Amino acid sequence: MTAELLMFRKFVLFVSVLCALHADFDYTISNTNFTISQGASLPFENREYIYNYDRFRFRGDYVQEKFYGSVIADAVNYLGHDFIQSTGYTLIKNQESDTPFKTQTSYSNYHEGEAYAKLYRAYAGYEDEENRVTFGLQNITMGVGRIWTPSNLFNPRNTYAFEPDEVYGVAALNYTRYIDDTSHLTAVVSQKKDKSYKYAARYKGFLEFADIAVNTIYSDNTRMIAYELEGNLADTGVELRSEGAYIKSEFKTSLIQKEDKEFFQGIVGADYGFENGLTLTGEALYSSESFSYEELLLNLDSEISSNLNFSKFYMGTTLNYSVNIFLDASLVYIESFNEHNSRFISPTLSYTLNDYNTFVLGALIHAGPSGSEFGSFGNSYYLKYLLSF
Numbered sequence: 001m002t003a004e005l006l007m008f009r010k011f012v013l014f015v016s017v018l019c020a021l022h023a024d025f026d027y028t029i030s031n032t033n034f035t036i037s038q039g040a041s042l043p044f045e046n047r048e049y050i051y052n053y054d055r056f057r058f059r060g061d062y063v064q065e066k067f068y069g070s071v072i073a074d075a076v077n078y079l080g081h082d083f084i085q086s087t088g089y090t091l092i093k094n095q096e097s098d099t100p101f102k103t104q105t106s107y108s109n110y111h112e113g114e115a116y117a118k119l120y121r122a123y124a125g126y127e128d129e130e131n132r133v134t135f136g137l138q139n140i141t142m143g144v145g146r147i148w149t150p151s152n153l154f155n156p157r158n159t160y161a162f163e164p165d166e167v168y169g170v171a172a173l174n175y176t177r178y179i180d181d182t183s184h185l186t187a188v189v190s191q192k193k194d195k196s197y198k199y200a201a202r203y204k205g206f207l208e209f210a211d212i213a214v215n216t217i218y219s220d221n222t223r224m225i226a227y228e229l230e231g232n233l234a235d236t237g238v239e240l241r242s243e244g245a246y247i248k249s250e251f252k253t254s255l256i257q258k259e260d261k262e263f264f265q266g267i268v269g270a271d272y273g274f275e276n277g278l279t280l281t282g283e284a285l286y287s288s289e290s291f292s293y294e295e296l297l298l299n300l301d302s303e304i305s306s307n308l309n310f311s312k313f314y315m316g317t318t319l320n321y322s323v324n325i326f327l328d329a330s331l332v333y334i335e336s337f338n339e340h341n342s343r344f345i346s347p348t349l350s351y352t353l354n355d356y357n358t359f360v361l362g363a364l365i366h367a368g369p370s371g372s373e374f375g376s377f378g379n380s381y382y383l384k385y386l387l388s389f
Contacts (some may be wrong), residue, residue: 003119005221006240011201013163013367022332023062024062024063024064025060026060026061026063027058027059027060027061027382028058028059028290028388028389029056029058029059029388029389030056030057030059030189030386030387030389031055031056031057031386031387031388032053032054032055032057032384032385032386032387033053033055033119033384033385033386033387034052034053034162034380034382034383034384035050035053035056035382035383036049036050036051036052036053036162036380036382037049037053037263037315037377037380037381037382038050038051038083038088038380039049039366039377039379039380040179040376040377040378041086041088041377041378042087042088042091042377043291043293043377045086045087045088045378048378049080049082049083050083051078051079051080051082051083051084051088051113051323052077052078052079052080052082052113053077053078053079053162054076054077054079055074055075055076055077056076057072057073057074057120058061058071058072058073059071059072061307063233066126066127066128067124067125067126068125068126068127069123069124070121070122070123071119071121071122071127072118072119072120072122072258072364073113073117073118073120074117074118074119074120075113075116075117076115076116076117076118077113077115077298078113078114078115079112079113080112080113081111081113082096084109084113084114085188086188091300092354093107094191094300095218095300096168097137097168097169097170097193098168098170098192098193098301099137099168099169099170099171099191099192099193100171100191100192100193100195100263101171103118103119103120103137103168103169104117104118104119105117105118106114108333110165116380119137119140120169121136121137121139121169122136122137123135123138124136125136127327128313129178130177130178131175131176131177131178132175132176132178133173133174133175133176133177133239134172134173134174135169135172135173135174135350136171136172137169137171138169138170138172139155139167139169139170140152140154140155140170140172140174140188140200141153141155142200142202142215143226143243144228144229144230144241144242144243145241145243145267145269145283146271146281146283146318147159147267147281147283147285147316147318147332148267148270148283148285148314148316149225149243149267150243150244150245150247150265150266150267150285150287150307151215151224151228151244151245152224152304152306153217153222153303153304153307154170154172154188154190154200154225155167155168155169155170155199155292156306156307157296158306159316159332159334159344160344160346160364162364162380162382162384163361167258170190171190171191172188172189172191173188173189173190173192173216174186174187174188175187175252179205181203182205182206182211183203183204183206184203184204185201185202185203186200186202186203186204187199187200187201187202188200188201190204192219196219196220197219198217198218198219198222198303199217199218199219200215200216200217200218200232201215201216202214202216202318204217204228209231210229210230210240210350211228211229211230211231211233212227212228212229213224213228214227214228215227215228215245219252219287219303220246220357221249221302221303222247222249222250222303222304223247223248223249224246224247224248224249225245225372226244226245226246227242227243227244228241228242228243229241229242230242230316233270237272237273238270238271238272239271239272240268240269240270241267241268241269241270241271242266242267242269243267243327244264244266244267245264245265245266245307246262246263246264247262247264247265247304247307248260248261248262249261249302249304250302251295251299251304252295252298252299252302253295253298254298255298261304263287263288263289264272264286264287264288264320265285265287265288265307266285266286267283267284267285267286268283268284269281269282269283269284270282270283277321277322277323278319278320279318279319279320279321280317280318281317281318281319281320282315282317283315283316283317284313284314284315284316285309285312285313285314285315285316286312287307287309287311287312287313288312289312290309290310290311290312290338291308291310292310293310293376295308296308296310298389299309310336310338310373311337311373312337312338313335313337314334314335314336314337315334315335315337316332316334316335316366317332317333318330318331318332319331325352326351326352326353326363327349327350327351327352328341328349328350328352329347329348329349329350330347330348331345331346331347331348332344332345332346332347333345336368336372336373336374338372338373339352339368339372340368340371340372340375341368341370341372342366342368342369342373342374342375343366343367343368343374344361344364344365344366344367344374345363345365345367346362346364347362347363347364347365348360348361348362348363349361349362356387356388356389357385357386357387358385358386358388359361359383359384359385359386360382360383360384360385360386361382361383361384362381362382362384363379363380363381363382364379364380364381365379366378366379
């Protein structure tokens with residue numbers, strides 16, 4: 001363990017002890033550890049890596065009447081000499097939050113690995129019966145999709161990752177006005193890395209048959225208008241939803257050339273929970289444009305990078321089943337329809353020993369002909385251990 005990482009952990013523990021003395025401050029400390037056997041993460045790679053990923057996390061939540069605040073800080077460590085020398089790891093290191101300030105330290109290298117510290121979330125706010133305002137490094141929620149959320153250009157989840165919901169925060173002011181019990185209006189102003197601003201507005205209300213929302217996003221490089229629909233199918237217990245976004249954004253066609261790209265993306269989906277503890281989700285994604293792997297690499301820092309799909313049509317399903325109070329199983333299956341179909345499969349098995357210890361066995365399986373979307377990547381297998389207290 002590096003001296004920088006050790007000092008960071010000691011600092012977090014010191015702060016947690018001080019803050020716990022205040023009755024309105026709650027904190028949790030957790031450690032998430034992955035042991036991973038990873039196949040090729042890039043189409044031109046042809047080797048496997050075994051490495052360890054560890055995240056030590058401190059979270060503190062403060063509530064005082066109508067005021068609130070949260071801070072989440074991480075110490076991250078990658079252990080595995082061959083992996084940290086790989087091209088895939090270089091791409092990981094080059095990723096950072098699109099914020100006007102740095103949210104993580106530089107990587108500290110030691111013989112077999114690298115470590116760094118990062119600020120994951122840090123925000124404060126005020127809420128009463130009619131208003132809610134949050135300022136700081138936070139998550140902006142948009143979309144109703146379970147697998148894909150094409151209208152979320154702030155914090156889109158990555159379904160194909162080990163932890164799909166671990167996404168960078170944005171530096172933003174987020175204000176919501178509650179009009180009545182079934183409708184509200186939200187406005188967002190965020191600042192990007194280049195000090196420019198991104199604006200969003202959202203209205204959500206209830207019609208006779210469903211919740212409906214209209215979302216807009218505007219920045220120097222991107223325009224988006226989107227809709228959301230979500231409601232129950234009569235008394236069947238089936239929940240239906242749809243989301244669609246028309247996007248126009250600046251797009252790199254080469255290292256020196258750019259053009260505006262216009263396209264539509266939308267999803268339709270449904271959920272149903274069975275009495276035996278099984279929950280089934282189905283979802284389909286359509287995109288009027290598809291993109292090559294080279295175009296994705298050119299636009300990794302784009303606001304629409306998560307919308308750059310290789311295929312125009314996907315179908316996905318998720319299964320979640322509670323075997324008993326200790327054991328849970330889940331499965332994600334996604335089919336990419338292209339010239340050569342391919343598929344992504346992610347099974348997981350979770351065992352909760354007690355309130356503090358959870359073990360997860362999982363895999364990210366890519367199948368399909370060579371050169372297809374998912375067939376170009378290797379399979380990964382992992383053991384995850386979560387300790388929290």
